[in-house]
Amino acid sequence: MRTELLSGQDGRWRIQTLWRDRAALDAMRAAPDGPAALRLFREVGADPGLALFDVKVHCIAPVEPS
16 A cells, blocks of 8 residues: 655665455465565575564544645
């Protein structure tokens, strides 16, 4: 549903993706080419790690009309 490329002050990079549900995530992980984010990191010589988190609470800030 959403993917973000994050850069930390320590020089580390992270790709954060929000999936519709676990079934969508599992389908992507089962694809023959594997996850695109992991391939991207490997192509630039990085050794990626993978962590899964469940969203327990979310909040979307209201946007003032312009």
